[in-house]
Amino acid sequence: MEVLRYSAFTKEAWGGNPAGVVLNAKGLSSADMAAIAKEVGYSETAFVLPADGPEFDVRYFSPGIEVPFCGHATIAAAVAYAHRHGVGDLKLRTKAGVIGVRTAVDAAGWCTATLTSVPPRTAGVTDAQIEDLLALLGWEASELDLRLPPRATYAGAWHLVLAAATRSRLARLDYDMPKLTRLMERHGWVTVNLVWRESSTVFHARNPFPTGGVFEDPATGAAAAALGGYLRDRRLIPLPAEVTVLQGHDMGRPSSITVDIPEEPGTGIGITGTAVPI
Structure with a gap:
């Protein structure tokens, strides 16, 4: 092996x-x-x-x-x-x-x-769930971009999408791993997908992953696919679309994920990237 x-x-x-x-x-x-x-x-x-x-x-x-x-x-x-x-x-x-x-x-x-990806889907979240998450992240409700409302998103695993109103808010990440793990396990979220929209086709993302024993993922293809399904489901961008998700920059591990979003509802989301040996 x-x-x-x-x-x-x-x-x-x-x-x-x-x-x-x-x-x-x-x-x-x-x-x-x-x-x-x-x-x-x-x-x-x-x-x-x-x-x-x-x-x-x-x-x-x-x-x-x-x-x-x-x-x-x-x-x-x-x-x-x-x-x-x-x-x-x-x-x-x-x-x-x-x-x-x-x-x-x-x-x-x-x-x-x-x-x-497998066919994506989205689900609503309660005000109480968002309040608990914001408290653990140290975010204020006023720091959210409500044009991208919080949703649970799925394209093989569940991710909670939470949109920051500014890039500076996204850049600051600190949380208690055991407490966030318990919240995520209670609701079945594999990661929390924190995003900031630079433009209609460029998003910046950070992905806390304490349930897997990792403070943050520097590139998350499953969450990017789920985000693509969310953008299509909510009709938040013109379709079909190619979106770039930039992730890992705040960790010093920059990554770029290409997300292809077909217009047809229920179809899988395309995720493209390179990979290199370490």
């Missing part, structure tokens, strides 16, 4: 979101995977179980929990597979559903991967 290390949504090993990748996890138990992910220490490690042809079962473990789907580890695993076996189409069976992935080499020679 070999544990590869790739950083996703970046062209530099010091940027993006690092992920562990095990391309052949055959014979590993759940306990084995959990222990390996904890030892690797990244926000997620993807364990690929070869099946028939270009179809694979994939499981994702953070240092703290198993998650049903992880975008950046999917991009990392797909690029790692392409580096070993060549580019093409893959079908990944995850606990969230079947994810299609296409790898290619762009004009500059970079290997890219594009995943298509």
Whole structure:
């Protein structure tokens, strides 16, 4: 068994979101995977179980929990597979559903991967839930951009979208990990997706992930896909659209996620990025 290390949504090993990748996890138990992910220490490690042809079962473990789907580890695993076996189409069976992935080499020679999420959906949240979250983050209600109302969003895992009115508010992040973990576990949120809208097609994001034992994720493909579904569901941008999510800059690990949002309701959201070996 070999544990590869790739950083996703970046062209530099010091940027993006690092992920562990095990391309052949055959014979590993759940306990084995959990222990390996904890030892690797990244926000997620993807364990690929070869099946028939270009179809694979994939499981994702953070240092703290198993998650049903992880975008950046999917991009990392797909690029790692392409580096070993060549580019093409893959079908990944995850606990969230079947994810299609296409790898290619762009004009500059970079290997890219594009995943298509499961159908996204959104759900309302209560005033009490938002009040509790704001208190834990140290944010005031007056600091929110209510043109992007808080919603629970899903594209393989649940994320709470909370929009800051200013970039400076987004830049300041401090919270109590155990307390936020308990709140998120109570409501089934895998991350909190804090965003600021620079323009109709450029968003900045930060993703607290205490439920997985990580203070913050520097690039979160699953949350970006869920954000795409939210923007479509709420008709907040002209469709179809290509949106760029910039994440990790406040952590010193800049990343860029391309989000393709089809106009048709219920269709999966496309997430594209590069990945490089660490």
